[in-house]
Amino acid sequence: MKKLVLAMTAAGLCSAFAPAQAGELDDMKAAMQKMQQRIAQLEAQAKEAPRAAAASKAPVISNSSLGANADVTVYGKLDVFTEYNSGGGKGDRLSLESGGMNGTRLGVKGGADVSEGVRGIFQLEAGIFLNKGTLAQGGRLLGRQAYAGIEGKFGRLTAGRQYSPAYNTIISYDAYEQGYGSPTTDGNVSTGATRFDNSLVYASPKFFGLSANAMVALGGETGKSSDAVALAVKYENGPFDVSVAYQNDDHASSATTLTENAFIGVGYQIMKTKLLAGYGHAVTTPDAGLKTTRHEWMVGSRTAVTGTGKLLLSYGEGKTENSNPDNKGSVATIGWVETIGAQSAIYGVFSAHDNSAGSALVPMGTSAAANYTVNPGDSAYGLALGYQYWF
Numbered sequence: 001m002k003k004l005v006l007a008m009t010a011a012g013l014c015s016a017f018a019p020a021q022a023g024e025l026d027d028m029k030a031a032m033q034k035m036q037q038r039i040a041q042l043e044a045q046a047k048e049a050p051r052a053a054a055a056s057k058a059p060v061i062s063n064s065s066l067g068a069n070a071d072v073t074v075y076g077k078l079d080v081f082t083e084y085n086s087g088g089g090k091g092d093r094l095s096l097e098s099g100g101m102n103g104t105r106l107g108v109k110g111g112a113d114v115s116e117g118v119r120g121i122f123q124l125e126a127g128i129f130l131n132k133g134t135l136a137q138g139g140r141l142l143g144r145q146a147y148a149g150i151e152g153k154f155g156r157l158t159a160g161r162q163y164s165p166a167y168n169t170i171i172s173y174d175a176y177e178q179g180y181g182s183p184t185t186d187g188n189v190s191t192g193a194t195r196f197d198n199s200l201v202y203a204s205p206k207f208f209g210l211s212a213n214a215m216v217a218l219g220g221e222t223g224k225s226s227d228a229v230a231l232a233v234k235y236e237n238g239p240f241d242v243s244v245a246y247q248n249d250d251h252a253s254s255a256t257t258l259t260e261n262a263f264i265g266v267g268y269q270i271m272k273t274k275l276l277a278g279y280g281h282a283v284t285t286p287d288a289g290l291k292t293t294r295h296e297w298m299v300g301s302r303t304a305v306t307g308t309g310k311l312l313l314s315y316g317e318g319k320t321e322n323s324n325p326d327n328k329g330s331v332a333t334i335g336w337v338e339t340i341g342a343q344s345a346i347y348g349v350f351s352a353h354d355n356s357a358g359s360a361l362v363p364m365g366t367s368a369a370a371n372y373t374v375n376p377g378d379s380a381y382g383l384a385l386g387y388q389y390w391f
Contacts (some may be wrong), residue, residue, distance in 0.1 A: 183316025
């Protein structure tokens, strides 16, 4: 556009020096003024065009609109499996279930810097029965997790519906991490309540291999105790780790019961195998009835046999003191998990359960909608073949 203006100006200068009548010169000047006005109008329109184009674009959420160093992630994990059970006097069972090795879930999580060295965080997670298309955790919309908090060099503090530190510690020493047929899934080894509403959880940073997690859940009921506290401490040194955990559930997860769980676990990594062992002590005191005390233990291993395949072995026992009839159970489980892609895996698990006259424990998925049932004293066997997809 500027070149056109210069050309027109040059033409005008040449005309000014050429012989011409006065009237012709005036006409030429008037024409040049009109051209210059038109050029100015076109330049103004050209400047306005980019602004109009920008305004017509769809809104885009940027990091600046979310906060400093912000991130929000939508994620999920789907777990579906077929299950065959036998051994019980009630007969056999064949079923399609959800949540064999891991509970099916859909969630969103993220955070943003709120000040130097301090980050705000959140997580919202729903549990789903994939085989039924319904919500798990009693139909809660965000039954698995729902919390917000802050984290930094000081550690992490969160508030909402959250996992108990004691539960997390206990299942970390289960070779199946409470997957299908494991001692913590069938009840041979107690975990206490998995999650608590109205909870505050603090996770410390690691100091010389030592870390701690503490929780308090506030019942919020007038004139009634319905609180819970939990503490877990872990020490790590090279291939070795040891953890202790305690939980006191004072009518928080059950309106009629006080439950206490204590646990110690030990782990050791030998080449591609992680060896695990744990001992638990559980005391249940109902408002009406007799107090029960259980002694429980488990051993297991996780071995990366191939680059994509993992062998899982587990054995556990649990016994209630002074029970009549005798309440004792045991479980032996073997499984294989094969990763078949960046976001998929298949698994196969066989689990065998032996029950005394007062026990009726069975294999089941970690978050299945239904499970096998047997009479007290019956043996129970389970075979699960499953598929997982995550994103």
